[in-house]
Amino acid sequence: xxxxxxxxxxxxxxxxxxxxxxxxYTNYSPAYLQWYRQDPGRGPVFLLLIRENEKEKRKExxxxxxxxxxxxxxxxxxxxxxxxxxTYLCALPTQSWGxxxxxxxxxxxxxx
Amino acid sequence: xxxxxxxxxxxxxxxxxxxAFWCNPISGHATLYWYQQILGQGPKLLxxxxxxxxxxxxxxxxDRFSAERLKGVDxxxxxxxxxxxxxxxxxxxxxxxxxGATGELFFGxxxxxxxx
Numbered sequence: 049x050x051x052x053x054x055x056x057x058x059x060x061x062x063x064x065x066x067x068x069x070x071x072x073y074t075n076y077s078p079a080y081l082q083w084y085r086q087d088p089g090r091g092p093v094f095l096l097l098i099r100e101n102e103k104e105k106r107k108e109x110x111x112x113x114x115x116x117x118x119x120x121x122x123x124x125x126x127x128x129x130x131x132x133x134x135t136y137l138c139a140l141p142t143q144s145w146g147x148x149x150x151x152x153x154x155x156x157x158x159x160x
Numbered sequence: 161x162x163x164x165x166x167x168x169x170x171x172x173x174x175x176x177x178x179x180a181f182w183c184n185p186i187s188g189h190a191t192l193y194w195y196q197q198i199l200g201q202g203p204k205l206l207x208x209x210x211x212x213x214x215x216x217x218x219x220x221x222x223d224r225f226s227a228e229r230l231k232g233v234d235x236x237x238x239x240x241x242x243x244x245x246x247x248x249x250x251x252x253x254x255x256x257x258x259x260g261a262t263g264e265l266f267f268g269x270x271x272x273x274x275x276x
Contacts, residue, residue, distance in 0.1 A: 052202075082264065091164075091251050091267030092203065137202055147216055148265060150195075150202035 050075045052151035054138060060157045067125040069154045071138035074119060078140040081114055081121050086135045086153065095136075096123075128158045162186065164268035166252050172274045178240035181271045184233070185254030191215075193265065194227055194237050195251040203251055209235065242275045249273070 053072045061067045071081070080099045084092035098105040098114045098121065105112045111124040125132050135153040142149050165184040173179050185192050190211050195203035206225065207217040211232040220227065224243070229235040239246055249270040257263035 084265075089269075091253070091270050092265075093267070094264035097264065147205060147208060149205070152200070152202045 050140075050142060050149060052076075052138065052140060052149060054136075054151040055154045056152060058155040058157055060159065061128055063129060063158055063160050065128055067128050067132070067156050067158070069123040069136055069156070071121040071123065071151055072119060073140055076119070076140055076142075077116075080141065081112075082139045082148065083110075083112060083121075083123050084137040084139060084150075086137060092137055092150075125156070128156075130158045130160055132156060133158050164252055164254055164266055166250075166268035166271050168271055169269065170272050170274075172276065173242055175244055175275050176241040178238065179242060179273060180239075181237045181250050181252075181273075183235045183237070183252030183268060185235075185252070186256075186266055189254035189256050189266070190232070191255040191257040191263070192229055192235050193253040193255070194235070195253060195267075197249045197251055197270070199248070206237070239273075242273075244275050247273055247275045 051074045082097045083095045085095055086092040096107055096112050098112045100116050109126045113122045135155045137150050137153040139148045139150045167182050192209045194206045196206050197203045206220045207227045208215040209229040212229050227237045249272050251267050251270045253265040253267045255263035255265050
């Protein structure tokens with residue numbers, strides 16, 4: 049069956065440093081991958097989408113890579129700020145049209 | 161642009177009681193999703209609608225959960241009777257998704273259910 053793995057341990061990082069999160073998947077051949085941010089008590093908010101033919105995608109201080117050989121995506125937050133503290137979810141489409149499956153998410157805590 | 165609206169935000173019920181959640185998607189979004197998010201886990205898809213038709217309800221516990229999207233706009237998710245394990249946040253999301261497109265999902269704030 050299809051499986052998505054994200055680090056379950058919270059990532060504690062000092063302000064100004066780069067946070068790197070990992071999303072690994074098995075039994076998938078996704079055409080794209082999405083990343084979402086979720087704050088406590090709120091719904092997830094879309095951040096970035098990267099397609100299988102794209103190696104890297106950037107948006108402001110965010111960078112996503114997608115390695116279809118390793119079946120892995122890396123999500124980087126550069127020059128991290130306390131406001132970046134949240135849970136970050138990766139999501140992949142299943143074979144069913146439009147159906148996204150989410151990982152469990154990784155919590156990021158940025159301390160001043 | 162108004163976002164996805166959900167109500168109620170919080171609900172506490174006893175087991176075996178029933179509960180209903182309402183969702184109004186972003187105007188013009190044809191696809192609507194209901195996700196269940198248990199504490200510490202990622203959202204799990206329960207049901208997906210395209211306009212007023214069901215696209216996928218393979219993970220919906222149909223013996224107790226039901227959902228409808230009359231007129232292809234707002235939607236209601238019902239649980240009857242509720243079990244303790246139904247305690248979760250129920251997230252509604254919508255997407256302007258054409259077949260084959262890669263649409264981002266827009267989520268509501270969620271409805272937090274506690275079953276005692």
